[in-house]
Amino acid sequence: MKQTVDWHKHWTRPNPGFHEGQVNRYLEKYLPLFSLPAGATIFMPLCGKALDIYWLSQQGYRVIGVELSAVAVESFFNEADLPYSKKTDGKFTRYEAQNITLYQGDYLDIQAAQLEQCALVYDRASIVAIESFNRASYQQRMMQIIPAATPMLLITLTYDQSQMSGPPFSVPVDEIRQLYQPDYQIDLLESNEQIEERPRWRDQGLTSLNETALKLTPRGHCDE
Numbered sequence: 001m002k003q004t005v006d007w008h009k010h011w012t013r014p015n016p017g018f019h020e021g022q023v024n025r026y027l028e029k030y031l032p033l034f035s036l037p038a039g040a041t042i043f044m045p046l047c048g049k050a051l052d053i054y055w056l057s058q059q060g061y062r063v064i065g066v067e068l069s070a071v072a073v074e075s076f077f078n079e080a081d082l083p084y085s086k087k088t089d090g091k092f093t094r095y096e097a098q099n100i101t102l103y104q105g106d107y108l109d110i111q112a113a114q115l116e117q118c119a120l121v122y123d124r125a126s127i128v129a130i131e132s133f134n135r136a137s138y139q140q141r142m143m144q145i146i147p148a149a150t151p152m153l154l155i156t157l158t159y160d161q162s163q164m165s166g167p168p169f170s171v172p173v174d175e176i177r178q179l180y181q182p183d184y185q186i187d188l189l190e191s192n193e194q195i196e197e198r199p200r201w202r203d204q205g206l207t208s209l210n211e212t213a214l215k216l217t218p219r220g221h222c223d224e
C-alpha cells in the first residue's frame with residue numbers, strides 16, 4: 001500500500017502513542033455479542049503489538065494478525081514472553097506461537113486462503129490508521145479476503161481533521177457506513193467523548209475526540 005505515514009518511524013519508540021497499555025475496553029465488553037465458539041479465529045488487521053492479541057489467545061481463540069513492522073511483531077512476542085517460530089511465507093514473514101499467527105508485511109498482500117477460518121474481524125486503530133485515499137482499497141481488500149459471513153467489531157475515531165493531521169485519522173461513522181453498508185448492517189454499540197483522556201492530543205489543539213464502537217453484521221446474517 002502506498003502511504004505517506006512512516007510507520008517504521010513510529011516503531012522506533014518502544015510504546016508508540018496508539019499502543020494501549022491494557023486490553024481494549026470495548027473488546028472485553030462487546031466480544032460476547034458475537035457468540036464465537038471456542039477456538040474461533042479472529043483476524044486483527046494492522047495489529048501492532050496490541051495486548052488484545054494475547055488476551056484473545058488466552059480466551060481460547062486463534063488470532064491471525066497482519067502488521068507492517070517487524071519491530072512491533074517481535075516486541076509483541078518478546079513482551080508476552082512467548083517463544084515464536086519465524087518463517088518466510090510468500091511476501092510475508094510468518095511468526096507463530098501457540099494459537100497466534102502474525103504476518104509481518106503489507107495488509108494488501110493477505111490472501112483469502114490465509115483467513116478461510118476467520119469468524120470475526122476486530123478492527124481497533126486499523127481503519128483509522130489508513131489515509132483517506134487508501135480507505136476504499138482497505139475495505140475492498142477486506143471484502144476479498146474474509147469469508148462472506150464474517151462480522152466485525154470496529155472502533156473508529158472522529159475529530160476535526162483541521163485541528164490535527166493524524167494518524168490516527170478521523171473516520172466518522174458515516175464514512176464507515178458508506179464503505180461497509182452495502183455488505184453489512186451497522187449497529188452503534190457505544191460512543192464516548194475522549195478528549196479528557198487524551199491530554200497529549202488536547203495539547204496539540206484538539207478540542208473534541210469521539211470514540212465509537214460499532215458492530216457490523218453481514219447482510220443475510222442479521223436478526224431482523
Ligand SMILES: C[S@@+](CC[C@H](N)C(=O)[O-])C[C@H]1O[C@@H](n2cnc3c(N)ncnc32)[C@H](O)[C@@H]1O
Nearest residue numbers: 007018046047048050067068106107124125129
Ligand atoms: C494505529 S496502529 C494500531 C495498532 C493496533 N491495531 C493497536 O490497536 O494497537 C496501526 C498499525 O498499522 C500498521 N500498518 C500500517 N500500514 C500497514 C499496512 N499496509 N499493512 C500492515 N500493517 C500496517 C502500523 O505499523 C501500526 O502498527
